[in-house]
Amino acid sequence: MDLAVDLSGITKRFGAFTANSGIDLAVRRGEIHAIIGENGAGKTTLMNILFGLLQPDEGTIAIGGKTMIVDSPAVAIGQGLGMVHQHFKLVPSLTVADNIFLGMEIRRNGLIDRAAQEERTRSLSEKFRLRVDPRERVAGLSVGMEQRIEILKVLARNARTIILDEPTAVLTPQESRDLFRTLRSFVDDGMTVIFISHHLEEVMAVSDTVTVLRDGRVVATKPKSALSKRELVRLMVGRDVSFDRRPRGQTNGKVALEVEDLWVRDDRQLAALKSVSLSVRAGEIVGIAGVAGNGQTELAEVLSGLRPASHGRARLHGQDILDLPPAAIRAGGLAHVPGDRMVRGVDRTASLSANMLIGRHRRAPFARAGVIDWSAVHGEMWTLIRRFDIRARGPEDPARSLSGGNIQKVVLAREFTAGGDVLLIDQPTRGVDIGAQEGIHDEIMRQRAEGRAILLISTQLDELKALADRILIMFDGRIMGAVDGAAMDEDAIGLMMAGVDPADMTEA
Amino acid sequence: MEVLGNLFNIALLVATIRTTTPILLVALGGSFTTKAGIFNIGLEGQMLIAAFFAVVGSIYTGSSLGGLLIGVSAALLFALIYAVLVVSFRANEVVVGLALNILAGGMTISLLKAIFGTRGSVVGRGIVGLPKVQIPGARDVMGSSAQLISGFTPLVYVAFLAVPLLILVYNRTQLGLYIRVVGEKPEAAEALGISIARIRYGASMLCGLFAGLAGAHMSLGYITMFTENMSSGRGFMAVAILIFSAGDPLKVLAGCLLFGFADAFSLRLQSFGFPSYLVLAVPYSVALVALFALSWRGRPKRLRETAETIRRALSVHPADAGRDAPASRS
């Protein structure tokens, strides 16, 4: 069998913790090989070992049939491997072309030949049909665009085997479809793709072979044709997980959050929200559906005080909150789970305890007479680690050492226990495995039962279908329409997400 | 009017160029470490040690070039020690920088005693100063303003020509690009197999080279002597300029020119009989005020927010926001 990559007996320990134990992974040339598993199962660790960013404690690596020591990414790149990381590694102040050729600059007379690099970028971008502007600076580009650049970066190095770590976690459905079309065309050209994902539908749709990891071990490697989604779930989590709509009681609470004719501009001074009005009652979950980038982020930012509004009103328990600083809005009872955990969710270098403490560092029991009582903080963090099933060794771990999904749980744990009675939740399960998704959904439902008013922004319809009482659909900064969560019509929502006015639908 | 005329003339510009040179050299050196993500507070010490050994070297070798080389070597040695401690052993940058500054201060004083048997300063004793470069024909073409471009020591030209050179290095060479990447996004460098440590060592040594030139210029340039603590805070001034310029060569030049001008101006005031303790404070105060003014833009959140609110109230109208958006989006 022609193997692009053959790992055998890979073991990796971090201190006393074993992240990978005795992993065998054989990837055939010319296939799309999906790796799935819960948060913290060791997927990223394994790929980092293959790519030379981490050294295994035991085991051997063979690339293209040759057994070798991969002690730096340079070795892996030299063997035709390329990796698109879970968190992108682009330099914001450089242009697209500079980023693509970083580390392999085209030079003439000792100087970097910008024109040639831009030309090569253009031709690569045409060849693989990944549109980019070579001269644009990376700072301020969308994540979809950043990912495209990362892929081009890998292609420019003549990679024949491409590793993608959770490539779709940050993409819109449209962007994901484009990505998979691109990956398919790669394997048609004889290349090999390894990708990590939490979206089982897309794993079932695009992969040829699936490897499931659990607690650092391989539990199965099977051709996709021999698997069903349900089986995958059971292999991954060890039990069945339901995606059905959650049962719930009647809502009759008072209006807690009210938005009226709200207009907001984005960073480029374009209108990002156009006359948005909505209200959320206590004990109600209002979902915001829409393709990412249609104003959802701005809505969350303006309500949490991170972005100024240009016109309109927003009231929290009847009190005006526009123009109040974030701390005052929080004090008024709003908790915010930001959409980008790395930017606004956590301080990656700080400990879990410190991350949990942020925003409540003046309050008893964490502060006494202005002095922080760390034993109380650690105690609370232990409680949260258990309640939210955060896979960490303890409260003193730096946030950075956690897997992506577990970092998300830290943010949720902090915000859900902040004492706010209005929850503004932006993408709660981005990058979170399905087992943990279920846990987070349970937690959101519990918050609802306790009478919290919840505004839930999600790009995943399944999630809204399971949780929301009402769903508002956003497109280009406007609310296109509302549907009842219990009787939702996916086609209608899909059309509204694409900008079709519901008033026109009946005629068509 | 006459007083002003005496204060501001070509001689003042020439003096500015001279006084700017040492701080420009050392700040350009610091630009490498700043861009590479190292907060190098050890510039002062590297400059001072170079000034001392440049004097020693020029006496021993009997040539200014020998002095220059030995002075620069001393600064490079300090830069190497700094890099070993900070890059390889990950010691705290500020602590190591301060320690080396103190070491340089103490070491020059005790070596002064040990080698020359004096305290305070060495003058004469066969110190060879750097030659002056006369640009042929400059006087014929430019007349008395020729002194603006001709008659300086070589390091003056090196300092000013280094500015465009550094711009070229940062924008068009691999080394410059890597230095920037290592400072801005080390993860990116690591993922591409660029050694962060190697680049930081390189930046550190380049910094030592320039700090060494700055030191040699101080003791072998216009005055040929060494005085205890003769760098007199220029290294720290350079650090301040670096913080505000983020190591950008043009901004570094602007900051250094400002400091150099204030320095030259204060010398001028001194010769007019102003009390020297006030006059000597001029360059530092001017530089501090200017830097403060620069940073002011970033600071006053309340002021900015107020302005923002006013602008919002005036500019954005829901009606026109709706009109312009679709067009500019598409």
Ligand SMILES: Nc1ncnc2c1ncn2[C@@H]1O[C@H](COP(=O)(O)OP(=O)(O)OP(=O)(O)O)[C@@H](O)[C@H]1O
């Ligand atoms: N540098 C490190 N130091 C200590 N522990 C680490 C380090 N890197 C990873 N770990 C731990 O190893 C385990 C596996 O992490 P890994 O990032 O491989 O998970 P993952 O399967 O990619 O999860 P996710 O789906 O959430 O991204 C986690 O429990 C994590 O906390």
Ligand SMILES: [Mg+2]
């Ligand atoms: Mg991961």
